[in-house]
Amino acid sequence: MSPSQWLLPSLTRLNWDGNCPFGLKSFVFVSRDQGRTWPEVHDVFDMWADNIVTWEQKQCVLSDGRLLAITWAFDDESKENLPNQYALSDDLGASCKMVILSRFACCPSR
Numbered sequence: 001m002s003p004s005q006w007l008l009p010s011l012t013r014l015n016w017d018g019n020c021p022f023g024l025k026s027f028v029f030v031s032r033d034q035g036r037t038w039p040e041v042h043d044v045f046d047m048w049a050d051n052i053v054t055w056e057q058k059q060c061v062l063s064d065g066r067l068l069a070i071t072w073a074f075d076d077e078s079k080e081n082l083p084n085q086y087a088l089s090d091d092l093g094a095s096c097k098m099v100i101l102s103r104f105a106c107c108p109s110r
Helices: none
Strands: 006-011 026-031 040-045 052-061 067-075 080-089 097-105
Touching (some): 006 052, 026 052, 040 067
């Protein structure tokens, strides 16, 4: 990743009517000109088809140039926190491959 390439992790939320036409998922905006424009958007964690919400994500660039992302996963049906999910990307988030399902949940279930 070069100094001109910036990533902005984000996520979808429900609108005021309680709907989210895109599904509750995490994605990343990509700028290749130091943040002047943000023409690329890529899904990082999209498990909404299985009623799994990805609330927050963190990303870092590893020493070999790959992007590592972690997210807090939540089962919207059972209302339970799930183990954290990890994904790797070789192309700045344009495609992500799930690699690890952690034994640890982000927050303890009540």
